[in-house]
Amino acid sequence: MRSSGNSIKNRGLLSDLIKINADRIRIYENIKELCTGNYLAEFFEELIAEGCSFITVLRRCIEQEAPEHASAFVKGYLYNIWTSLRYTYRCSGALTLLAACEYSENAALRAYEIVLTEYEISEELETLLQQQQEKIQNTRDRIKRIRSFIGEQPPC
Secondary structure, three states: OOOOOOHHHHHHHHHHHHHHHHHHHHHHHHHHHHOOOOHHHHHHHHHHHHHHHHHHHHHHHHHHHOHHHOOOOOOOHHHHHHHHHHOOOOOOOHHHHHHHHHHHHHHHHHHHHHHHHHOOOOHHHHHHHHHHHHHHHHHHHHHHHHHHHHHHOOOO
């Protein structure tokens, strides 16, 4: 059993995960606009809703961690990793957009993995983050399947 560890550090980690999920939402909102009238728009709407639910849960966790330290956060270590990874792609075309989404999901998965393996967090928080990580993994797999399907289609 792991102890809850440093609640200020946990708040910082959770804050980074909120920023990462907010970025995922912004990416998917931008892509959804490009896909208006396309079957992918509905898919990206689902991803936006998923990201919003993750943020809501993570905010509740922050409030529970240490309300007396409301303004104390660890510098955005995870967030910095996330931003450096996700800017690797420049997007154009459906396949490239989906590849960029897949890459972003891989970066998010890596951030969750860092929190789960390198930091001491409570069992309750660990379970919650594992559930979110699993959903992100499922999303990444869906994106990968869609990308593969589109890649197999003959050009119009």
